[in-house]
Amino acid sequence: MFVEGRLLEKPLRWGMVGGGKGSQIGYSHRDAATRDGLMQLLAGAFDIDPARGRDFGTSLGLDPQRCYADYRAMFAAEAARPDGIEVVTIATPNSSHYAICKAALEAGLHVICEKPLTIAESEAEELLALSRARQRVLAVMYGYTGYEMVQQARAMVRKGELGEIRIVQMQFAHGYHATEVEGSDPGTRWRVTPASSGPTYVIGDLATHCFQLGMLVSGLRLESLSCLRSSFVKSRAPLEDDAQVLMRLSGGAVGSLWASAVNVGSAHGMKFRVIGSRGSVEWWDEHPNQLKVAFVGQPEMCYERGHGYLDPSARFERVGGGHPAGYFDSWANVYRRFAFAMSSEPAARERLAGQWFPTVEDGLEGVRFMVRCAESADAGSQWMPLKRA
Ligand SMILES: NC(=O)c1ccc[n+]([C@@H]2O[C@H](COP(=O)([O-])OP(=O)(O)OC[C@H]3O[C@@H](n4cnc5c(N)ncnc54)[C@H](O)[C@@H]3O)[C@@H](O)[C@H]2O)c1
8 A cells, every 4th residue: 555654764866867858758757756755856967968958957946056067977076975866867868878877886876777778788787797796776767567557467477366377468569650750850860770779779669668567477588589670661770660579488488579660540559468377467558557357267357456356566556446547656656666775774675675676687688688689680580599698
């Protein structure tokens, strides 16, 4: 059950890199981090354009002295202050994540990084080692993991209610980029440009989300995959705007994933379906308060958020059943766990107990998945093990 009131003695001193004015995802971070008073935004290098970043930071009410031209200046200046930031969120285009994460960890900060964690496997491996060596939390913002019905699906699998898991279907297929919108939209342009996006477009941008959800809920691990990727808008090549992935999963299960930006008519199209020997669950992020559940020989049911029949892990609602909860609530749930994991207050550990949040290990798995998909597709959809030999 949701607990209101002061959850930490002191909110974490928090800064941001990226997420500037007009960015797609900056507001989501600021809303989620500050919703429960667990983090306080005190500093930022919000924009690739220093003047625009400073103007934006001051418009948010920050001390102009703490609106920095770039992340290096911010980490150095904040480290020199007794009240300097303890945590930083990185919400910049993909190819910059590695260098900024590395500098942040070296500056002794806990880090929340956007997905994909990095654009190369070796970079993600290095960050994992660095976060362990520095004993700092490096978390990855898989924001959909905070939905209550996602936790319910996970709990049902863990309790064995679905039997042995056989099939995991994953999808994130929207239709916003069916035409060459990048001509007039910088936020799409960097996504279809290898230097900023990395070796993939929709695989890193979209598939990493539903892959992560599918593995979280099923509790399985990806063993090998075969990927077919297409650039239906030709100018996007070599980056894909559609990807179809077949998977062999642990325990003899199989999986499939469809990621697309050209699924005309679809708003978000993010779903998973996990099928076991006794039952199945299905969830769609456009109807996040419902979970379709079926057991062999019985009619399909619809579990609703906020009810007493749900697993306790799925009952951390901010508002009772009947009122719809949504995207921002899911993000705030994830940020709550980040704050508890990053705070040095003993009570924070207790509050985190039994709760799960997306870590650097999940980020590394996502990067491996992304890189292997690109390699498989470029080798004629050859089957490849997830892990390098
Ligand atoms: N978790 C999610 O659901 C989700 C959703 C959208 C985007 N993302 C991820 O968030 C990241 C940002 O995506 P976006 O859509 O907000 O991009 P965007 O292009 O809309 O915004 C990027 C912002 O970063 C700033 N920036 C770029 N380089 C910078 C640098 N070196 N230092 C400081 N600021 C810099 C830009 O000025 C801009 O304000 C990407 O990695 C993307 O994959 C995640």
